[in-house]
Each structure stands twice: as structure tokens, then as C-alpha cells.
């Protein structure tokens with residue numbers, strides 16, 4: 001159906017460029033997703049095989065083609081460094097809903113990059129899609145990710161008990177939701193202040 005697919009954009013923010021993945025991102029992507037500290041609250045173990053990176057990039061292309069999601073690589077504008085990625089996936093045109101996820105390299109943490117990235121993705125999605133609900137789950141120990149979601153206006157809706165078991169480590173998840181109505185009111189206020 002026309003108008004109901006997610007089309008992968010290139011977006012710019014004050015400090016970042018968000019763009020489709022390229023084959024030559026594989027090395028940096030593998031370094032990110034194989035880092036046990038970065039992945040300590042992830043819902044699957046760190047990668048151990050390099051071909052996972054190529055498969056991930058291939059999957060990004062499939063998402064772009066079938067229109068069910070976007071995954072964007074994030075570069076710093078200053079020096080072009082690959083910092084991480086952000087995805088809006090699982091687009092359901094009937095429910096007008098999708099899921100948000102992101103992962104950034106440790107050197108990039110604590111500088112507002114994840115929030116800046118996700119805000120740009122959500123702004124684009126709400127402006128171009130007939131999107132209502134965005135959902136994100138985070139390990140209850142992942143305080144930084146919960147904070148990112150709350151800064152964006154997501155509401156913590158509940159706890160998924162023993163949601164993940166990764167290498168025998170059982171963890172609970174918080175489920176967060178953002179509705180178009182949650183997004184539009186603060187956006188209108190921000191726009192009126194610009």
C-alpha cells in the first residue's frame with residue numbers, strides 16, 4: 001500500500017549524519033557488536049564471528065527494500081567517525097507502530113549522541129509516516145538507555161519479568177511506549193520557542 005512503507009533516509013543533526021549502512025561499515029560494526037561491555041545489557045550475546053556484520057548490513061538493505069524498518073549508521077560530522085546505529089523496525093501499518101533500538105560505541109557515550117540520534121529518527125518518522133506508537137524495551141539495569149527514552153518522552157509502561165536469558169543471565173526488561181500524542185505536544189512547544 002502506498003505511503004505505508006518506511007523509506008531509509010539520510011538525516012543530519014547539529015553534530016551527526018545518519019545514513020544507510022555501507023559494506024565498508026562491517027569492520028567498525030563488528031568492533032561495536034563484539035564488545036562485551038557495550039553489549040552487557042543486550043538481548044543476545046556479543047558477536048564472535050565477523051560475518052555477522054555483513055549479514056546485519058545485508059538485513060538493513062532488506063529492511064529498506066521491504067519497507068518494514070530502517071537502520072541507520074551514525075557518523076560524527078566533525079571527523080566522520082562511525083559512532084553506532086539506530087533502528088526503527090517492525091513497522092506495522094495496521095497498528096501504525098514500530099520498535100526503536102540503538103547501540104553506540106563506548107567512546108561516544110555520555111555526550112547526548114543517542115538522544116540526538118533517536119530524536120532525529122523519531123522526528124523524521126512522525127513527520128513522514130502515519131506512525132502512532134513506538135515501543136522500546138530495555139534491560140532494567142540499563143539506566144542510560146532508560147534515561148535516553150525518558151528524555152525523548154517515552155513512558156515506562158511496565159516490567160517484563162525474566163524477559164531475557166543471555167548466556168544463563170536472567171534479566172527483566174522495562175517496556176517503554178511513545179505515542180504520537182506524547183510526541184506532538186512537546187514538539188509543538190519546542191517549535192513555538194524556536
Ligand SMILES: CC(C)(COP(=O)(O)OP(=O)(O)OC[C@H]1O[C@@H](n2cnc3c(N)ncnc32)[C@H](O)[C@@H]1OP(=O)(O)O)[C@@H](O)C(=O)NCCC(=O)NCCS
Nearest residue numbers: 038102103104109110111112113114115138143144145147
Ligand atoms: C544506552 C546508550 C545508547 C546511551 O547512549 P548515550 O549517547 O550515552 O546517551 P545520551 O548521552 O544521549 O544520554 C544518556 C543519559 O543517561 C545518563 N546516564 C548514563 N549512565 C548513567 C548511570 N549509570 N546512571 C544514571 N544516569 C546515567 C546520562 O547522564 C544521560 O542523561 P542526562 O542527559 O540527563 O545527563 C549507550 O550507552 C549504548 O549504546 N549502550 C550500549 C547498547 C545499549 O545498551 N543499547 C540500548 C539497548 S535497549
